[in-house]
Amino acid sequence: MILPAWNGPAIEVQNLTRIYGSTTAVNDISFAVPRGGVFGYIGPNGAGKTTSMRILATLELPSAGDAFIQGVSSVNDPDRVRGSLGFMPDAFGTYGDTNCAEYLDFFARSYGLIGRERTTRLRWVMDFTGLNKLAYKPIRGLSKGMKQRLCLGRALVHDPAVLILDEPAAGLDPRARIELRKMIRTLAADGKTILISSHILTELAEMCDRVGIIEQGCLLATGTVDEIRSKLRKTRNMLVRITGSTEEAFRLLDAHPAVDQLEGDNGVLRFQIIGGDPQQVAILHTLCEARVDVLQYTLLDESLEDVFLQITEGHVQ
Numbered sequence: 001m002i003l004p005a006w007n008g009p010a011i012e013v014q015n016l017t018r019i020y021g022s023t024t025a026v027n028d029i030s031f032a033v034p035r036g037g038v039f040g041y042i043g044p045n046g047a048g049k050t051t052s053m054r055i056l057a058t059l060e061l062p063s064a065g066d067a068f069i070q071g072v073s074s075v076n077d078p079d080r081v082r083g084s085l086g087f088m089p090d091a092f093g094t095y096g097d098t099n100c101a102e103y104l105d106f107f108a109r110s111y112g113l114i115g116r117e118r119t120t121r122l123r124w125v126m127d128f129t130g131l132n133k134l135a136y137k138p139i140r141g142l143s144k145g146m147k148q149r150l151c152l153g154r155a156l157v158h159d160p161a162v163l164i165l166d167e168p169a170a171g172l173d174p175r176a177r178i179e180l181r182k183m184i185r186t187l188a189a190d191g192k193t194i195l196i197s198s199h200i201l202t203e204l205a206e207m208c209d210r211v212g213i214i215e216q217g218c219l220l221a222t223g224t225v226d227e228i229r230s231k232l233r234k235t236r237n238m239l240v241r242i243t244g245s246t247e248e249a250f251r252l253l254d255a256h257p258a259v260d261q262l263e264g265d266n267g268v269l270r271f272q273i274i275g276g277d278p279q280q281v282a283i284l285h286t287l288c289e290a291r292v293d294v295l296q297y298t299l300l301d302e303s304l305e306d307v308f309l310q311i312t313e314g315h316v317q
């Protein structure tokens with residue numbers, strides 16, 4: 001039977017719950033990732049990231065709820081899910097005595113790839129991960145970064161539509177992280193859907209279209225980084241750069257009812273806005289009407305770390 005192409009979300013988690021004894025590792029989580037999306041899963045240690053990813057990857061069963069890869073249930077139809085899913089666990093075993101080529105070949109055979117298809121696929125994986133020059137090197141001699149590449153290669157060997165990567169950037173140096181980021185963006189541009197977890201929050205902001213913040217098993221917020229930032233923004237910190245007299249601009253701002261915590265020196269003024277967009281616009285109007293020469297009027301963005309700290313309370317299960 002030929003099934004029609006799946007047009008719904010490539011990854012979907014519905015009311016997912018996993019309880020271990022007295023610990024609710026995952027507590028009624030729901031989210032969906034469209035095809036080609038990169039969804040970042042952020043949370044402190046013990047938040048429930050690995051547990052929910054392992055359920056999606058068919059390695060764990062939920063206590064309630066369901067998880068779907070391309071519309072197929074990881075719970076009810078794990079074999080079909082495995083065919084379209086590549087999973088990179090946070091800790092993975094490699095056989096130290098084998099070399100990269102043998103290792104990838106082993107997994108390609110396990111996925112049933114044969115003949116020219118296997119050769120072509122292995123060549124692509126070696127090229128993509130940059131492992132060609134190390135093909136015959138024993139795995140035990142590989143650096144951490146190269147081992148991560150090998151594990152990503154293993155997840156890609158059967159050309160899955162969906163990738164679940166559990167903290168792939170952990171322990172990598174800055175260059176290796178940049179390279180990993182490039183690989184993830186390339187895979188997403190090729191139409192793969194990716195769920196990726198990390199503690200490295202700024203990393204995820206650059207890599208992901210959307211993020212979900214998880215703590216103590218609960219999904220506290222989802223959206224683009226900007227959406228989450230603006231939803232949670234409690235204060236607006238502004239920076240204004242002017243030419244001409246700082247005193248005059250200072251006097252105007254100081255008298256404005258929506259300006260708080262004003263500081264100013266040498267043509268640079270910083271303050272907090274009491275209010276939202278209308279107040280931000282009104283303050284600029286006040287300056288322009290008084291013919292203050294405004295060079296720069298900037299809302300200082302909070303970093304993703306600040307947002308994360310505002311949302312989570314730092315509880316570790």
Ligand SMILES: Nc1ncnc2c1ncn2[C@@H]1O[C@H](COP(=O)(O)OP(=O)(O)OP(=O)(O)O)[C@@H](O)[C@H]1O
Nearest residue numbers: 020023025043044045046047048049050051052317
């Ligand atoms: N097999 C298990 N048996 C008992 N408790 C478990 C099991 N697996 C996970 N837990 C507990 O579930 C909670 C969530 O763990 P999980 O590994 O999913 O978190 P995480 O967000 O991936 O954390 P980390 O970033 O440290 O990997 C933790 O309290 C953990 O101790």
